[in-house]
Amino acid sequence: MTWLIALLGLVATGLGGWLAVDPASSPASHFPPLNEHLIHDSAAVFLAFGLGLLLAARVPDYRFPILALAALWNGLHTVSHIVDVNSAATRAQGVTAIVELAALTVALAVLAWRSAPDRSARRA
Template sequence: MTPATWRWILLGLGLTYLALASWALTAPASFAAALANFGPGDQHLVRDFGACSAAFGIGLVVAARKPSWRTPVLTVTTLWNGLHAINHIIDSGKSHPAAVGPIEAALLVAATFLLAFLARASTQRASTQRAGTKGDS
């Protein structure tokens, strides 16, 4: 991937996480009703999700400009997203409306695969550069 491609992908992912974070932090009841309606609400927990998503979003935005951040940020984001996906798979039958749970679980699994692909590509790029071959940053 070219440096510009990396920047756009990481910036897009980072802004997506930041948008979710902003929603969860500023309107936790609305966020819970639309995306996290799995039973009685806990606005504190929704804001905790927002804070966590903000951290990943900021990391991804920084990684868009600092190539040395790519692999670590993508790896940790992949791990968190994968664990988040497992939680959604377990609770997918408890969502209201019923279709939201399976859709969210599928989207989280797809996002985890995308993040894992990007983390691996970033790792391979870094290995190639350390080996002394020409590559982009």
């Protein structure tokens, strides 16, 4: 599980860096018109979650809250793409984004669930 959390953290951090440095070439540019400020805001979110996931890979006690928040944010991000699917440059790009985001949301939610503190230990 540690390597998968670290990989997700690296991908999110890399995507955040890409969005920050070259917003016009990013996947976010598939939803015209190009709004560099909004893409930079997204970069900040991806960098924050990416760094959080990298921390969670190293500190097991942080895994559940960071993964749960990442899953929640990504799920809401998926909903926004469902709502805006017809705003994508092409329908195929819009649908592809939804499928990718939904799969990532499920992966994050499963990782969060698997890292949840043992409920029986809290009752004792």
